[in-house]
Amino acid sequence: MTAPGPDGRWAGRDVTLAELPIRDELKGSEPYGAPQLDVPVALNTNENSYPVPDVVVEAIVAAVRAEAAGLNRYPDREAVALREELARYLGHGLTVHNLWAANGSNEVLQELLQVFGGPGRTALGFTPAYSMHPILALGTGTAWVDGRRNADFSVDAESAAADVRRHDPDVVFLCSPNNPTGTALGLDVVEAVLGASRGMVVVDEAYAEFAREGTPSALTLLGASHRLVVTRTMSKAFALAGARLGYLAADPAVVDAIRLVRLPYHLSSVTQATALAALAHADVLLATVEAIKEQRDRIVTALRDRGLDVVPSDANFVLFGGLGDQKAVWRRVLEAGVLIRDVGLPGYLRVTAGTPAETDAFLAALDAALTEKGQQ
Numbered sequence: 001m002t003a004p005g006p007d008g009r010w011a012g013r014d015v016t017l018a019e020l021p022i023r024d025e026l027k028g029s030e031p032y033g034a035p036q037l038d039v040p041v042a043l044n045t046n047e048n049s050y051p052v053p054d055v056v057v058e059a060i061v062a063a064v065r066a067e068a069a070g071l072n073r074y075p076d077r078e079a080v081a082l083r084e085e086l087a088r089y090l091g092h093g094l095t096v097h098n099l100w101a102a103n104g105s106n107e108v109l110q111e112l113l114q115v116f117g118g119p120g121r122t123a124l125g126f127t128p129a130y131s132m133h134p135i136l137a138l139g140t141g142t143a144w145v146d147g148r149r150n151a152d153f154s155v156d157a158e159s160a161a162a163d164v165r166r167h168d169p170d171v172v173f174l175c176s177p178n179n180p181t182g183t184a185l186g187l188d189v190v191e192a193v194l195g196a197s198r199g200m201v202v203v204d205e206a207y208a209e210f211a212r213e214g215t216p217s218a219l220t221l222l223g224a225s226h227r228l229v230v231t232r233t234m235s236k237a238f239a240l241a242g243a244r245l246g247y248l249a250a251d252p253a254v255v256d257a258i259r260l261v262r263l264p265y266h267l268s269s270v271t272q273a274t275a276l277a278a279l280a281h282a283d284v285l286l287a288t289v290e291a292i293k294e295q296r297d298r299i300v301t302a303l304r305d306r307g308l309d310v311v312p313s314d315a316n317f318v319l320f321g322g323l324g325d326q327k328a329v330w331r332r333v334l335e336a337g338v339l340i341r342d343v344g345l346p347g348y349l350r351v352t353a354g355t356p357a358e359t360d361a362f363l364a365a366l367d368a369a370l371t372e373k374g375q376q
Contacts, residue, residue, distance in 0.1 A: 025138060032135050037339055041354075041361045044341040046179070046207075046317050048239035049354030050288040056281045063273040075269035082272045085279045086247050090232075092219045097252040101267060101275070105206055105233040105246030110136050112229060112248070114261040116171050116200045117142030124169035126155050128345060130179045130204060145169060153181040153311055153319075157192035170199040176218065177207040180343040180350045182313030187216045194225050200254075202229045207315035209237035209289050210296070215314050219249060226251040236316060238278055238285045245275045292316050296353035302363055306370070309348075321348040329369045336365035 018027070034045045043049075052060070083099040090099075102108045109132070117123050119141040125133045126147040134144040147163040149155055155174075164172060172193055176185035185203075194201050203218040211217075218230045229250040235241040248254075278285060299318045303310045309321040323329050326349050330342045333349075338361050341350040351362055 025141075029135075029138065032132055034341060035339065037334075039334070039339045040337040041358050041365075042339045043352040043354055043358060043362060044339045044350075045241075046236060046315070046352045047241050048236060048288060048292065048316070049352070049358055050239055050291070052239055053281075053284050056278060056284055059277040059281055060274050063277040064270055067269045067273045071269060073269075074265045075267060075272060077265045077267075079267050079272050082267075082275055082279075083247075085276055087249075089279055089282060090219060090249055092222065092249075094219075094222070094249055097255060098222070098249050099247055100250070100255045100258050101245060101247040102262070103246070103267065103271065104235065104244040105204070105231045105248075106132055106136070107266070108231050108246045108248050109133070109202070109204070110140065111258050111261055112200065112202060113137060113140040113142050113171060115257045121170040122167060123171040123173065124163065124167050125173035126160065126163075126175075126178075128153070128178075128180055128343065129173065129175045130206075131343075133173045133204075142171070153178070153183050155183075155185060155189055157186070157188045160189050161192040161196035164193055164196040168198065172197055172199065172201045173204060174201065174218075175204045175206075177205075177211060177215075177314040179207065179315065180317070180341070180345070181311050181319050182207075182315040182317060183311060184211055184215045184314040185218075187218065187221060190218050190221060190228075194221075194228060197227070200227050200229060201225075202231060204231050206231070206233045207236055208232065209286065210293055210316045211314040212293075222249060222251070226253060229254055234275060234278065237289050238282070239288065240274070240278055240285075243271060243274045243278070245271060291355075292353050295356060295359045298359055299351065299353055299362070302359075306367075317350055317352045319343070319345075319348055319350045321345070323347050323349060323370075329366075332369035332372055333362070333365045336361075336368060338362050338365040 083096045086099045087094040117140050122143045123137045124145045137144045145167045231248045234245040303320045311319040343350050
């Protein structure tokens with residue numbers, strides 16, 4: 001064992017990951033993460049740009065204060081009150097028995113893979129999609145298989161069902177609306193995948209509140225199959241990314257299955273109190289959704305007017321292409337103080353829809369970047 005140095009700091013030899021006995025399948029992997037840079041306008045992580053309103057802040061502070069004296073005790077490990085309120089928020093006849101909550105939808109997805117995936121099992125997703133899905137599969141020892149998207153990033157029912165029949169996965173991930181493309185799925189795709197699959201079908205609806213009018217939710221199909229799971233989050237529409245609260249809706253048996261792998265007392269009293277206070281003010285928090293959708297649609301129109309390839313979006317972000325060297329455009333936009341996301345698709349970048357002022361800043365920075373690169 002290496003003792004601390006004379007100044008009390010770590011005096012051990014720095015080692016690389018290659019020198020640690022990590023699992024073979026993790027070697028060479030990169031951790032998930034978007035750049036977190038100190039910039040005037042951050043539009044790269046699909047956060048809600050509007051701060052939590054004062055009335056909700058006060059409600060959260062009061063709720064947490066009420067819990068503070070009892071933090072010497074473990075929280076309600078079943079989060080019953082929270083699950084009841086989440087069921088009430090979703091509607092569709094759901095009850096507490098249909099809901100499960102965890103620390104962000106990422107933990108919910110991980111728990112699903114711990115139960116239904118694992119060594120010797122396979123998960124399938126239609127990439128490009130949420131990049132954490134294959135990372136979570138890797139972390140749980142679940143093999144990953146890519147399904148096929150069309151050239152316009154859509155997924156059609158026949159092709160999706162064929163991919164499922166071909167690979168016979170234990171878990172299928174569908175994103176609606178999809179990240180990073182913003183595209184939503186028709187219920188015919190979900191139904192086709194359910195019909196072709198012998199395993200679990202998980203529809204990730206993290207951005208559902210931002211969908212355009214008439215876009216269906218897979219929540220309407222829950223009663224038809226015990227193998228369907230719909231996941232949601234309070235990070236986006238509820239502007240609670242820092243609170244880390246995600247949840248799922250499914251058959252009660254799925255909730256019971258999750259209990260087999262959940263960590264003891266996984267959801268803190270503070271998190272539960274915060275989420276309950278937010279749900280009590282859902283109307284106030286969700287008031288920003290329409291404003292964000294207006295900016296999303298404004299961005300779509302503005303980018304099309306500039307001759308760019310814009311993917312239709314039902315989320316709070318827009319994927320746009322036709323950029324040539326997207327890395328160079330990304331850097332020049334950043335130099336103007338606006339951080340957007342390079343999602344690794346050649347010629348494409350993604351921008352979060354925020355406030356009107358943020359949209360102004362983004363469009364001005366993009367125009368300067370395109371002009372400098374001679375792309376307009």
